[in-house]
Amino acid sequence: MFEREENHVRAVNSAVADYILKMAREHHVAAKRSAHDSPAHCIPRSAGDDMRLDEIERLLIALQRSGHLSRIEMVKLLADYLREVKTSSVSARIRKMAEEHGVAYVRTARDALANHITRLAGDDLHLDEIEQLLIALQRSGYLSRVEMVKLQAAYLREARP
Amino acid sequence: VTFDPFGDFETQGYLRNLAKEKDPGIVRPLEHSSFLTGTDAALERVREALGV
Numbered sequence: 001m002f003e004r005e006e007n008h009v010r011a012v013n014s015a016v017a018d019y020i021l022k023m024a025r026e027h028h029v030a031a032k033r034s035a036h037d038s039p040a041h042c043i044p045r046s047a048g049d050d051m052r053l054d055e056i057e058r059l060l061i062a063l064q065r066s067g068h069l070s071r072i073e074m075v076k077l078l079a080d081y082l083r084e085v086k087t088s089s090v091s092a093r094i095r096k097m098a099e100e101h102g103v104a105y106v107r108t109a110r111d112a113l114a115n116h117i118t119r120l121a122g123d124d125l126h127l128d129e130i131e132q133l134l135i136a137l138q139r140s141g142y143l144s145r146v147e148m149v150k151l152q153a154a155y156l157r158e159a160r161p
Numbered sequence: 162v163t164f165d166p167f168g169d170f171e172t173q174g175y176l177r178n179l180a181k182e183k184d185p186g187i188v189r190p191l192e193h194s195s196f197l198t199g200t201d202a203a204l205e206r207v208r209e210a211l212g213v
Contacts, residue, residue: 125193138198153180156187
C-alpha cells in the first residue's frame with residue numbers, strides 16, 4: 001500500500017518523512033485526490049507556479065483531511081520536512097544512508113571488466129566515493145536502479161558549479 | 162550536433178534518460194553506473210539464453 005512512499009523515504013533519507021509515513025501507516029491513511037484537487041492545481045499553475053507535491057507532502061494532506069493532523073500541525077511538519085530535505089546536501093544524505101545501513105563499496109571482478117569495456121568504448125570514467133556508495137546501496141537492495149540513477153543525477157547536479 | 166533520434170532532447174534529456182539530463186558530463190557517469198549495476202543480470206540472461 002505504501003510502496004511508492006517507502007521508496008521516496010528511502011531516496012530522501014529524512015527522519016521527518018519517516019515519521020510521517022509511520023503515522024500514515026498507523027492510521028491506514030493513503031494519499032487520495034479529491035474532486036477539488038484539480039482546480040486547486042490549476043490555479044497556481046495559471047499564476048505561474050507549477051507546484052507538484054511529492055509522496056510525503058500528499059500523505060500530509062491526507063492525514064490532515066482524515067482528521068489525524070490539524071492544519072497547523074500539517075504546515076509545521078511540512079516545514080520540518082522541507083527544511084530537512086532541502087538543507088542537507090545530496091552527498092551528505094547518501095553518506096548517511098550508507099552509514100545507517102552499514103554499506104561499503106567493494107570492487108568486484110565484474111566491475112573491472114565493466115570499467116575496461118567503458119574505457120575501450122572511449123569513456124575513461126572513474127566514479128567517486130559518493131557514486132561508489134550509491135552502487136553499493138543499490139547492490140545491497142536499499143535502492144532500486146532507478147532511485148540510484150536519480151540520486152546520482154541530483155548529486156552530480158549539486159556538485160557542479 | 163546532439164544525437165536525438167526521438168526528437169525530444171529538450172524535454173526528455175539525452176536519449177530519454179531517467180533523470181531527463183542533457184549535460185553529457187552528467188549523463189556519462191549515469192550510464193556508467195547503470196552499466197555497473199546491470200552487468201550481472203545481463204550476463205545471467207546471456208548464460209540462460211546460451212544454456213550454459
